Amino acid sequence: MMRVLRTIPYTLIRMSRDYITLLLLLVVPIILITIFYFVLGDMKNQYGDLAFYDTAQLMTLVFQLFGGSIVIAYIQDDLFSARRQRILVAPMSLPLYALSISLCGMFFSIFLGFLLVLFTGVGLNVEWGNVFWVMYIIALLAVLSSLVSLILIFSVKNIKLAERLSDVYGIGCVVLAGLFFPIPDYPVITFINEYLNPLLLAANAISYAQSNLFSDAYIYMFRLGIGIVITFIIVYVLGRRKI
Amino acid sequence: MTVFHYVLKRSIANKTSLLILFLFPVVAIFLPSGEYWPHLPYGYQYFGIFILFISLKLSGLILEDRMRGIAKKLSIAPISHFSYLAQNLLAYFLILVLQCLILVYGGVFFGKELYQPFWLLILFLTFSMASIAFALMWISFFRNKEISMLIFMSMISVIALIGGVLIPIELLPEVLQKVAITLPTFWLAWGIDWIIFGGEVKEFLLVNGMLILYMFLFLIIGSVKKLH
Numbered sequence: 278m279m280r281v282l283r284t285i286p287y288t289l290i291r292m293s294r295d296y297i298t299l300l301l302l303l304v305v306p307i308i309l310i311t312i313f314y315f316v317l318g319d320m321k322n323q324y325g326d327l328a329f330y331d332t333a334q335l336m337t338l339v340f341q342l343f344g345g346s347i348v349i350a351y352i353q354d355d356l357f358s359a360r361r362q363r364i365l366v367a368p369m370s371l372p373l374y375a376l377s378i379s380l381c382g383m384f385f386s387i388f389l390g391f392l393l394v395l396f397t398g399v400g401l402n403v404e405w406g407n408v409f410w411v412m413y414i415i416a417l418l419a420v421l422s423s424l425v426s427l428i429l430i431f432s433v434k435n436i437k438l439a440e441r442l443s444d445v446y447g448i449g450c451v452v453l454a455g456l457f458f459p460i461p462d463y464p465v466i467t468f469i470n471e472y473l474n475p476l477l478l479a480a481n482a483i484s485y486a487q488s489n490l491f492s493d494a495y496i497y498m499f500r501l502g503i504g505i506v507i508t509f510i511i512v513y514v515l516g517r518r519k520i
Numbered sequence: 521m522t523v524f525h526y527v528l529k530r531s532i533a534n535k536t537s538l539l540i541l542f543l544f545p546v547v548a549i550f551l552p553s554g555e556y557w558p559h560l561p562y563g564y565q566y567f568g569i570f571i572l573f574i575s576l577k578l579s580g581l582i583l584e585d586r587m588r589g590i591a592k593k594l595s596i597a598p599i600s601h602f603s604y605l606a607q608n609l610l611a612y613f614l615i616l617v618l619q620c621l622i623l624v625y626g627g628v629f630f631g632k633e634l635y636q637p638f639w640l641l642i643l644f645l646t647f648s649m650a651s652i653a654f655a656l657m658w659i660s661f662f663r664n665k666e667i668s669m670l671i672f673m674s675m676i677s678v679i680a681l682i683g684g685v686l687i688p689i690e691l692l693p694e695v696l697q698k699v700a701i702t703l704p705t706f707w708l709a710w711g712i713d714w715i716i717f718g719g720e721v722k723e724f725l726l727v728n729g730m731l732i733l734y735m736f737l738f739l740i741i742g743s744v745k746k747l748h
Contacts (some may be wrong), residue, residue, distance in 0.1 A: 295671050312681055315693045438536075444690040458552060460564040 281377050288381045302389050304371040306340045307396055314401050315408040326404075331484075331517045333457065335405045338479050341418045341445040345426030349443060351378045353426070353436050354436070356520065364461030379423060384425055386419040406487035410494075417501045418479045421446070424508035433514035472500060478514050501503070523599070524607035531578055531615060540577075541615060545623040546572060548631060557688055559716045561632055564640070567623060568708045569680050571616060571648050578612040583659040583668065592747055601745045609652055616648040636715050639673040639724065643711040646731040650704050653735040657742035672713050684709035704734050 292298070310333050317329040323428065355364055356375055394411060397403040405411045426443045433439040453460060453469060454476050460466055470477050482497035532538050548563030558565040559632050569727070580606075585591045594604055622676035625640045627634050634640055682696055683705025689697060701704040701720040 297667060301674050305677060308678055309681060312678075312692075312696070315696065316687060316691045386702060457566070458554065461552065 278370070278373065280367075281373045284369075284379060285377055288378060289385070291320050292347065292351075292381065292385045295347075295350075298350075299389075302340050302343060302347075306336055306393055310336050310393075310397060310401065329401075329480065330403050333397045334405070334483060335454075335476070335480055337390065338415070338418060338476055338483075339395060339447075339456070340393065340413055341390050341424050341446075341479075342450055342476060343384060344382075345387065345422040345424075345443050345446075346440065347385055348379050348382035348423045349426045349430050350442060351382055352430055353439075357430075358438070363478075367430065370518070375520050376388060376511050379427060382421075383416075383420050383423045386423065387416045390419060392414040404487070406483065410486050411483055414479050414482050414498065414501070417498065417505060418475055421501060421505050421508060425485065425503060427512045427516060428508060429510065431519045450474050454480075473504075475501060475504060476502075489491055490506050521606055521607060524611050527581060527608050527611040528614065530581060531611065541574065541619065542622065545619045546626065547628045548623055549632065553680075558712075560634065560712060561627070563632070564623070564627065564632075565685065567644065568647055568651075568685050568705060569676060571619075571644070572651045572654070573672075573677055574616065574619070575612060575648065575651040576658060576669060578615065578671075579608075579652065579655040579659055580665050582608055582656065583662065583665055585648070586746055587663065587665075594748060595745070601743075603604040604624070605656075609656065612652050613648060617645060620648065634715075636718075640646055640712075640715050641722075643708070643715065643728065646728045646735075647704070647708050647711075650731045650735045650738065652688070653738035653742060654704065657738040660742050660744060660746060663748065676685060679703050681703055704731060705733075707731050 313332050313336070314329055316329070317332060320328040321329045322331060352375065355358060356371070364371065367374075386507065391412060394405060394415070398405050398408070425446055426439075429439040429442050429446075430436070432440060451457065453474050455464060472478075478497045478501045481496045482501065485491070485494035487498065496516060531543065545567075548567055551561055551566075553561040554565075563646065585594070590628035595601070620641055624634065628637050658672060659668055662671075675724050682692065682700050683689075683703040684692075684700060685705050685708065689700060689706065689709060692700065707727050707730045709725065711731075714724050714727065
């Protein structure tokens with residue numbers, strides 16, 4: 278236990294020096310959101326708020342969906358390929374180490390989300406509402422995405438395929454939410470967006486809380502929570518077999 | 521044409537790549553149309569981004585050759601660097617031509633409103649040439665396929681946005697509009713506008729000429745012989 282705890286600072290240092298992840302999950306969203314800041318300008322949405330606020334919030338949440346790629350990369354490197362033999366002979370518990378990497382990955386993803394909230398909130402004056410609630414929802418989303426990535430890496434043998442599938446998960450959520458192009462109103466798609474699409478669940482939880490409709494916000498948060506519980510059970514079952 | 525033959529084989533040998541290469545244009549045909557913008561259906565508007573990604577994925581073969589030392593072996597084999605590159609690029613171009621044909625004439629077959637399908641095909645083809653050359657230049661900066669792809673992804677999302685493919689260019693602030701002229705995607709977006717609204721033939725020639733000019737520029741930078 279203590280030995281695993283001692284690896285955590287090093288895991289965090291490794292993650293913070295992973296410049297490509299930082300570029301993809303921090304610099305790119307900052308650039309994109311800034312461009313949208315100029316593009317949308319003073320445009321209003323149908324409720325009379327700035328349209329840019331919705332876009333900035335959605336973009337921040339979208340990049341949380343891809344946070345799972347951090348967990349995939351580290352679990353793959355440390356437990357399945359490059360360093361597997363070395364980690365196996367290290368005098369520490371393998372499942373605990375896997376848990377610590379996953380938690381660090383989730384924490385790092387949440388931290389990047391926090392930086393984005395900070396940037397949009399302070400730099401671009403986006404109204405987020407209660408920051409603690411927002412961070413809580415972002416944390417739920419990050420945990421869910423990481424769990425989905427864990428399911429993929431435990432159930433698919435080919436690592437390349439697992440990475441592509443996690444991209445499919447992220448991009449699929451974005452497409453279903455109708456951010457690229459309007460999605461037709463089939464009952465199936467409406468159902469998915471209302472109950473399953475984590476991106477919209479998180480966005481709704483935040484926007485309802487902003488307009489003080491906490492009963493609705495709790496419902497969406499609750500649905501996210503159920504998603505986490507279900508994926509966690511699957512990860513637990515699969516992970517016990519793999520590690 | 522042995523290299524050409526084998527590059528073609530390697531590009532489509534794998535089932536997943538074959539699926540990606542030919543499923544996406546088919547899916548793109550059936551994407552819905554926008555209400556006010558874009559004027560072409562979404563699949564056609566976004567196809568330029570798809571072409572960029574596919575050309576990078578395809579030209580990954582050259583990078584793989586360099587990394588695995590095949591480029592070194594080729595340099596002592598009786599084949600010139602020019603011939604090797606030309607046959608590679610020709611094979612990639614052939615695949616992209618097929619995709620553009622599927623997309624444009626599939627759309628015509630299913631009765632999509634494409635205004636001037638033939639000129640759209642020509643525009644996509646010149647853009648494919650420019651984007652293959654761009655991919656060739658891009659991989660010459662990297663020694664790792666994954667890293668080149670990831671950085672490419674982040675760059676493409678920005679230049680697609682500024683270049684006027686994802687949103688109309690008139691919405692951008694003026695400074696960015698001026699920056700956009702330097703991007704190939706700007707010319708693609710302009711070409712698409714020409715196809716929809718019509719105009720002088722000179723304008724269309726200018727757009728294609730610029731794309732071909734870009735192709736030569738990228739080719740000159742990218743075709744430097746590299747032995748690691």
